[in-house]
Amino acid sequence: MKRIVVLGSTGSIGRQTLDVVRQHPDRLEVVGLAAGSNAELLLRQGSEFPKAKLALFHPHPEIPSGMQALMELATLPEADLVVVSVAGVIGLRPTIAAIEAGKEIALASKEVLVAAGEIVMPLVQAKGVRLLPIDSEHSAIHQCLRGYGSGDVGEIILTASGGPFRGRNRRDLENVTATEALKHPTWSMGGKITLDSATLMNKGLEMIEARWLFSVPISSVRAVIHPQSIIHSMVRLKDGSVLAQMGWPDMRLPIQVALLDPERKPNSLPTWNPLDTPELTFEPIDEETFPCPSLARRSAEIGGTMPCAMNSANEEAANLFLRGEGTFLGIADVVREVMERHEPSKATLETLLETDRWARETAQRIIRNKPQTPHG
Numbered sequence: 001m002k003r004i005v006v007l008g009s010t011g012s013i014g015r016q017t018l019d020v021v022r023q024h025p026d027r028l029e030v031v032g033l034a035a036g037s038n039a040e041l042l043l044r045q046g047s048e049f050p051k052a053k054l055a056l057f058h059p060h061p062e063i064p065s066g067m068q069a070l071m072e073l074a075t076l077p078e079a080d081l082v083v084v085s086v087a088g089v090i091g092l093r094p095t096i097a098a099i100e101a102g103k104e105i106a107l108a109s110k111e112v113l114v115a116a117g118e119i120v121m122p123l124v125q126a127k128g129v130r131l132l133p134i135d136s137e138h139s140a141i142h143q144c145l146r147g148y149g150s151g152d153v154g155e156i157i158l159t160a161s162g163g164p165f166r167g168r169n170r171r172d173l174e175n176v177t178a179t180e181a182l183k184h185p186t187w188s189m190g191g192k193i194t195l196d197s198a199t200l201m202n203k204g205l206e207m208i209e210a211r212w213l214f215s216v217p218i219s220s221v222r223a224v225i226h227p228q229s230i231i232h233s234m235v236r237l238k239d240g241s242v243l244a245q246m247g248w249p250d251m252r253l254p255i256q257v258a259l260l261d262p263e264r265k266p267n268s269l270p271t272w273n274p275l276d277t278p279e280l281t282f283e284p285i286d287e288e289t290f291p292c293p294s295l296a297r298r299s300a301e302i303g304g305t306m307p308c309a310m311n312s313a314n315e316e317a318a319n320l321f322l323r324g325e326g327t328f329l330g331i332a333d334v335v336r337e338v339m340e341r342h343e344p345s346k347a348t349l350e351t352l353l354e355t356d357r358w359a360r361e362t363a364q365r366i367i368r369n370k371p372q373t374p375h376g
């Protein structure tokens with residue numbers, strides 16, 4: 001029996017994590033649940049899983065609140081594994097606290113490794129804890145690499161659906177609205193990651209995440225568009241053999257793989273067979289229309305605090321766009337400008353937290369000082 005804490009239990013990944021727990025009550029038990037502000041759903045989840053201690057980031061009269069409450073949940077003595085599925089880099093400090101307390105981590109919040117892989121991975125090694133990916137692409141690679149080490153990897157090839165704007169050019173995207181950007185063709189996810197999928201920043205973040213999870217240089221990670229979202233990613237081994245993991249796009253499978261690893265258990269998810277999708281296609285990324293993946297790659301090549309500045313600028317610009325400020329194409333412009341202004345330094349928890357604060361403030365200033373095209 002694995003006892004788990006879910007940070008971000010009210011979100012898309014958090015709710016699907018609880019579905020996986022419901023399917024495997026003989027293997028998984030919930031001992032902690034945390035959210036940002038949705039107290040109503042958190043309390044409902046608490047009554048379904050009565051052994052779970054609760055925490056909320058925003059102040060609440062009945063629930064322990066604030067970053068300290070999240071950190072306490074992440075380090076609960078009775079927990080074996082912490083699922084980190086909060087949206088954004090806010091998950092960094094609880095993740096570090098959980099690793100320091102020797103907890104196994106199932107990581108959905110890619111922003112944590114993007115911003116802080118340079119300090120998180122050495123800590124994972126020093127503490128000897130397992131860090132398992134929930135992201136479907138990284139779960140695919142994790143499954144393909146079972147039995148192989150980073151020395152066997154020639155190249156990691158991430159797949160991307162291409163998002164709702166695949167095939168469009170920059171002119172087509174000048175006036176797109178948040179509502180249009182949130183119509184993902186194959187996955188149903190939270191708002192920020194759905195928008196990141198439309199700008200393709202999601203793939204940029206995932207390239208950096210892959211670099212850390214599988215200990216390969218960023219030059220060995222690339223992405224291709226695969227609109228059907230059936231192949232979840234591929235690895236080319238050094239001898240030229242390419243391995244892929246396939247299935248319907250449903251996050252409950254990679255979540256189950258992470259929570260039960262290395263055990264494989266039957267479940268009630270729909271199964272895929274090749275005749276369901278006889279045509280699987282691939283296209284290169286149009287980097288002129290979608291500059292975000294190359295900005296992310298550039299930040300990883302520079303290293304230090306630069307990926308954190310890139311990530312926080314994107315988080316701020318994306319969240320403001322979802323609330324009606326700035327433009328879709330402006331998101332990449334803001335990230336580029338913040339990166340140009342940032343003077344990177346060595347990554348430590350202190351420099352990363354300071355970079356996060358600075359990059360958000362700078363992104364806000366850039367967006368609010370520029371004339372904006374209104375959108376709905």
Ligand SMILES: NC(=O)c1ccc[n+]([C@@H]2O[C@H](COP(=O)([O-])OP(=O)(O)OC[C@H]3O[C@@H](n4cnc5c(N)ncnc54)[C@H](OP(=O)(O)O)[C@@H]3O)[C@@H](O)[C@H]2O)c1
Nearest residue numbers: 008010011012013035036037038057086087108109189190
């Ligand atoms: N959804 C997917 O299919 C998918 C796939 C791969 C990776 N991921 C990654 O998983 C992470 C979560 O994505 P999602 O789609 O599940 O997002 P989501 O639906 O927006 O859920 C975000 C969760 O984080 C919580 N949260 C927000 N701010 C918080 C704070 N300050 N402190 C504590 N909790 C906070 C939210 O609580 P409230 O409900 O109270 O706001 C909610 O539970 C992201 O990093 C995303 O990139 C998601």
